[in-house]
Amino acid sequence: MSSALHQHHALCDEIHQAVLDENRFLRQYQRVPDAALLERKRSLLEKLDVSLAALRALPAASVRDPEARAQLEQTRGRILQILQLDKENEQLLLRCSLGANARPAAGPAPSVSMLQKIYARCE
16 A cells, blocks of 8 residues: 555644644633744645645556555545544634623523423413
8 A cells, every 4th residue: 555645644643633632622721822832733735735735646556455544434524523623623712813702791580480490381
C-alpha cells in the first residue's frame, strides 16, 4: 500500500485530534481558542493540501487492492468525524461570539400551592 495513503490517514488522525482539542476548549472555557490552537489548525490545513496533492498523483490501480480500500474507508470515516466535530465547533464559536453564555436571571420559583394547582389540572 502507498505511503502517501498511510501519511494521509495519519494526518487525518492528527486533524481529528486538533478539532477534538478545540471542541474541548470551547466547551470548557466558552470562548474563542487562543492563537496557538488556531495556528496549529492552519499548519495542519497546509499539510492537508500537500497530502491531497500526493493522493491525486497516485495511479488509480494502487487504490484498488483490498488493503488500500480498507485504509480509504477508515480515512473517510475519520473525515466524517472531523466534519461533524467542526460543525459543532462552529456552533459553539457562534454562541461564544454572540455572548450566549450570558444567561438571563431566572425568575422567582413558583410557589408550592401554584405547582399543586397546575398538577391538579393535568389529572
